[in-house]
Amino acid sequence: MKRCASWCSVEEVPSSTDQGSELYGLSIKRFNVSMSIKTKGIELDVYDGAGAQLGDLVINKRGLIWCKERTTPARGVHATWKQFIEWMEGS
DSSP states (O other): OEEEETTEEEOOOOSOOTTSOOOOEEEEEEEEEESEEEEEEEEEEEEOTTSOEEEEEEEETTEEEEEETTOOGGGSEEEEHHHHHHHHHTO
């Protein structure tokens, strides 16, 4: 496990499981919450199984923002909570 700060770490995980699905490492990049997600939200680093950063996931009150590689949240792919729930439930 790599430490990036006292509140952040990256776990090294195998690149696949028994079922053949890939596992990804996550670490918290910015943690601006106090028990509930505030307006700025939280930002997660997303890594592949080999440790290469795939991008960032921003979670806030409005929804989710995927920032591939070096994309900023303003230019990332935005999804509202309703869109995310519909996608996850296959609606």
